[in-house]
Amino acid sequence: MIKYKSIRYVPIVGSYAVVRFVSKLALWVALILAATILLSATFAVPDNTPLVLKSESLPFTPKEFFIADVVDERADRKTVAHLIPHPAAGSAPSTTAQPVDLQGGGLNSLKQFISKGLHQDTKLRPITIRLKEMSIREMPAEQGRVEGKAVVAMEFELEREGEQVKLTAYKGGVRYIRSAKQGDVAEPALRQSLVEALKYLNTWMNKEAATNEKLASATKVNFVDYVAAIAHDTVFYAAERPLKWADFTGRPSKPSSFAASIFPSFSYEGQSEVINGVVHINLLVKTYMLPSSSWVKAGHLDAYALNHEQKHFDIVKLIAERFKKKITPEILSVADYNSIIQYHYIESFREMNQLQEQYDAETRHGLNQVAQEEWNRRIASELAAY
Template identity: 45%
Template sequence: MLTSLTLNLFLLLLNLLRPASEVPLVLRPVAPGFGPALFSITAVRDERPGRPAVALLLPATAAAGTTTAAQPVELRNGTAAALQQFATATLPAATTGRYPITLRALDLQVRETPGPNGAANGTIALHMAFEWRNAEGRTSTLTEYRGAARYGRTRANRAVVETALSQAVLGGLRHFNGWLTTAAAHDIRLATAVQPTFRYDIRQTEPDTLFYDPARPLAWADFTGMPRSKGQYAAAVFPSFGYRTRPRVSQGVVVLDIELQVYVVRTSSWVAEGQRTAYNLNHEQRHFDIVRLVAERFRRKVGPDSLTVADYQSILGWQYLDSFREMNRLQDQYDRETSGGTDATAQNRWNQRIATELRGFGVIK
């Protein structure tokens, strides 16, 4: 049975025989050489397979009879913390960065082999990914960076390793800032908001399509369809509306140009013989006006606060379908309450109601 003194002597001897652990490498802040930084590194994840020691360095001395095998060396405080501290200290401090970025370390390794006259030759391999989570909670890996470097050193001078490694990491940060500077102007993943803009198609160049223009109301010449021989209506018009979008990204905002089309198809519109009166034409014009009112309400449903970067097209489509159903309900209500235009009193009420709403939206004065 070992005594306490014997055990202590045994442990001391064991520690003396064990190779001394290598002092960790330090990533030291360097002058960034660019600015301002459009981003900040708010988190680092070490995703290297197996998370081995970052470096395999040759020992400082290679005396006769001693091993020349490279020894594992870590970064001080661990890989993730070291990269985080380096980025925080190195990136220009004049800005906090518009984009908070998570840096994913996919590969980071330093490997040394013996060189002439007892020197060490080193290679550095680096693979990083830059991830961003926008305000809507959507996470995107924006881009990746692969870098490599070589160096040579005397075995006693480990500062060369730290300098070369720091410069390699800086190269990744510099590359990402350059990428971000260019991509922010057009990459929709970097957008933080949606700003819709609207305009109406008022062309009068289509032979069969009349687009709504307050300055160009319906005329009987627009009713080119074959009239029905029987029925309760003196005339019929079938207005509708649609939209076209053209998204573009400008300074982190999706500018959504929306062209609204309120229209009547001439060949689907008809008037019975002997019914080309001003009263009947007014009734059909109000059908057209109702669609314009619905389009104006649709505009106000899809403001900046209602659209998200991730789903603005689906939100726009859903609101359009809802407005389309509203249009059909109003058209049916209008014909039902005016008895297809034959109830002059009800027609007058609808005339006033529609005109008031058109003025409220600024469509007419």
């Protein structure tokens, strides 16, 4: 609305003064009318009326997610649109876009649009939308037309185990050209852009739900013991194949009072795959001894001494079995199962070293035959249970 300054005047007594006053008044009225006609032909009528984002039922029903929250992270949260106003009758189109927001604000309008248009099953995966952009920009085009562009940008996150897991992102929109006098074009363009963003999320979730680890809901652990032919540098544990003195091919790195020494250990390798939304963790466990780091002195190659070294190897196997028992779906987190497995492996490795030291201390490195027999029974009994 164009505003004008009010004109103040003082009445003058007398016939001549009255005539002169009437003449001046007529002149002012004529000037005002002329200015009004000139200005209306030059400027468009401003229209800052907020846009009403209409609700509509979206053309799909989510089977993998519901929208738990929408977080507004737009750079400009005050205005959604900059629109060219409709010109007044007989006037030229405006070249200046005016700021226009959604009725109730951008964030509230979007939340209401989702609430009314999208079926929400809270038993499904909770998704957070981070709204990066939601805008409409218009500018003058050729032949008195107006060119518009609606843009929507969102990032989608999964709420899982108290953390936000980034899933995917979307940016898209709609372009349009309208006549200067045509209305009700901007809101449908924005609404279509929002529908396309949510359709993208639904399609992505349906495609990725069964195989994407970020969307997995449970874990399953599968263990395999590594069994291989004896190599020149490694002997892998096998119950049916006990150690032989021929497996001790190394030499002491420094003078030792012991008759023999063995270097046993265990390790694991892991791979994972997602099948029907479950992370299958496949762990390959290797229990082994290194011949080049294990040795025996001449004159001590008897069965009793070999049994003592075998029990060192058996202890490693025992710890490896305990480690496998610890790694269950109940202690694993879908979000970070690797760290949990690694932690328990380190703890098991520490337990292995402590048990080896205890074994040597109580048997006095095999010299205490009574203690040795007790350890023989203890180890055999526990291994049999596994």
